[in-house]
Amino acid sequence: MRFSIPGLFVLALTAACGGESKPPETPPASTGAAQDPPSSAPAPTGALSGPTAPPSGDDVKKGIAALKAGDMPGAKAAFDAAIQKDPKKADAYHYRGVVNDQTGARAEAEKDYKKALELDPALEESAVNLAALQIDAGKFDDAIALMKRAVAKNARSAAIRVNLAMALSGKGEDPAAANKEFEEAIKLDPNNAITIVTYAAHLGRNNKKAEAATQLQKAAGIAASDPGVLASVALEYKNLKDYKQCVLVLDKAIGVKDVAELRIYRGTCKLGSKDLPAATADFKEAVAKEPNNAVAHYSLGNALADAGKLADAIAEWETYLKLSPDGPMAAAAKKKIELAQKKKK
Template sequence: MPCLADWFRRLSGRDGASGKLRDIIILQEDSMVRRFNGRLAWVAGCAALFALATALPVTAQSTGMVKGVVKDTQGQPVDGAKVVIEMSEGTSRRFETKSNKKGEFIQIGLPSGAYRVTAEKDKLTSNTADVRVRISATAEANLVLGAPGAAAASKEAIAKNAELKSTLEAGIAASNAGNDDEAIAKFVHATELKPDCADCFYNIAFLHSKKKEYDKAEAAYKKAIEIRPDYSDAYNGLANIYNAQRKFEEAGAASLKAAELSGGKPGALAGGNADAMFNQGVILWNAGKIADAKKQFEGVIAANPNHAEAHFQLGMALVNEGNLPGAAGEFETYLKIAPTGPNAAQAKALVEQLKK
């Protein structure tokens, strides 16, 4: 990675702007990996501890739908059957709709994940259809009301889901209490109850990453992705652990995939996931790809003009280019947005030195 202090000395023809400025710039270089790790771990931690306990906000760009048909044992459509669509990966999210005269039903606005779909009418229950909802995609569930063994199967599924739910709640409680080993054991048991529980593997991976057991974390993140190929948080988790090990090429690839899945494109100047783009920019910076990192920080600001850290990092990139007035402007913007932010003292000192 280029040394910004050395560059600044060459540019100014003197021993940097000041010893203080050199110290600040060098400190910035050394702290990039640490700040990225802490920041992403916080984001991942929120997802890990609450993904199975709370529902995420539903948006048009991050939901899918389920549709299907309810028929009786004679193959005739059933009108007015209550269709229950219940998330089966730990949360208690539940959606209900009804079939029309043709037996058809549809439910939109579903977050991605695994669901269990059943129907009932006049004390008759249907078979259980297990489906996976993906972003901007349609899953199909065809149900037969009064199918042989449907009631027994439904009771068994309810009991198994109750055990899964209690296991996940115990895992979350253990994690909140700082008992990471116990939490891992609970989430591992959850995967035995439901082998396709992507969120369970994600939480296992996150907890291993907290313990710096990176090989185990990597395996669990990859398992979560195998189950749910569009799991952007798991790709961000991979980027996090690769970055912690200074495997910047692997981190960059994982971060790029996370950004794509989140709706952003490399260097995109509008839309997309600002945090994913920022993380990618940090990884590129750590890998010494300053020009590419700058494009990412510009993309973050275009997507979210109030992203303070992106303004700070863009300022550092502009210092590296020799655009000192532009850099000063970015540091000033940072101070307006985050006057007490983690880089406020550095930004203030840089503005003072760059304007001399």
């Protein structure tokens, strides 16, 4: 069981979790989505597990059980009780930090991880999770310093190496140093496709497109049966403007799990390949699979507008607004409806 922030970003399939995310950016040549795309670059990794030592007491043990069961309030109450009884329990602070982290209380999580490290400087899991928060917050220097200290204690931790690499990449001053850390992490954990996708994202941002494509090909081979990782690979191909490979990888992902979100992503890459009919077909299939998927309606509206079917496009954007009136594309949908209505007159 993993008791940390999520590992490197893997696409969350909205069909499975019911959440809404922005669609990938429609290529500039299209009149489709004008929203910023979700970053396909993986997020920093959290610890691979909780502390390796046995729980320091019954309250900590109880909290871990609640955490396993997904009972965050119960877990937090147990860890609070452990700390109240003995404020020097490093593992209780660590696990409470995990609860705060997973429930969005990032500032409190950071405090807990720091306290855990103050009590037990060797607690690698807290160091990794703290660095992940620092990277997310753009505190790259802090994360670099923390992970360099952690590497000095355990040079064979892939999680430490990945977070150090991401902090160096985020800072942007020494891409070669980030390359070295990514490569060390991959040596330590060669079958971790997400680490490889992360490395590819870094290479792509630094205009190493051929090298990035090589890493993406490797990741796609490792993750051939994982649609979420394949989607992340595809989105990186999209960022490289290799729409053909983006579509091919999403073909594989959809072959494993045919859900609306993957159809939306593939449709977007088909737009990049200038294949509007095929893209429209994917968006229509996404709507058919999930009639309440607001993003599917928004994306279909964009494609229909590109085809000159303004009345149909307006209907799709209006459906988006009914399903998600305060969603991330609500303002854009309203603007598109207004412009389309003017064109119809």
